[in-house]
Amino acid sequence: DTEVTQTPKHLVMGMTNKKSLKCEQHMGHRAMYWYKQKAKKPPELMFVYSYEKLSINESVPSRFSPECPNSSLLNLHLHALQPEDSALYLCASSRDGTNSPLHFGNGTRLTVT
């Protein structure tokens, strides 16, 4: 069982749709992350929130919009995506910075048609 919960597990959306991915953790972790993972590749960092404030944006296109409503929740809002955005989107959390390991959710498998 994973301690980081992501919903939905699968999502199919058209290029004109708006959808959101959700992530929740109750471990009291202060850092939360969004990663994108393509098949047979390592995860690529997209965003980091620390103490509910955006700390890192890895030059992600504006069609991806993160939100951290509180210390336990992390959302990723999607709008006008392209087929090449199809991937596994992983949420992770850590107690604090890089000296604490990442706890990953099982991801949302996104397909853009």
Place this chain on the structure above:
Amino acid sequence: AQSVTQLDSQVPVFEEAPVELRCNYSSSVSVYLFWYVQYPNQGLQLLLKYLSGSTLVKSINGFEAEFNKSQTSFHLRKPSVHISDTAEYFCAVSPNTGGFKTIFGAGTRLFVKA
């Protein structure tokens, strides 16, 4: 800046045989080192970590890794693998200077055959 090289993209091995997955890193500062495992259709799970202290670290399911500072390596070993160990294994490093960026290697696919 840091980088991680996993020398083997795929490692096929027979059940009950030993295995070693190789990981080398490059960094201008001291680093923390991690091995993560990803089973099909799942996220990554922490397998091992080296933060400080003893250079040999062990997991509860029989894996171990040794930090070798002179060779900048953190190879993962298991003396006898099971079919259930079939997965993708990622070596990762992060700087001990703080921040939030973890650098992942390209991954090694361990395939255990009966």
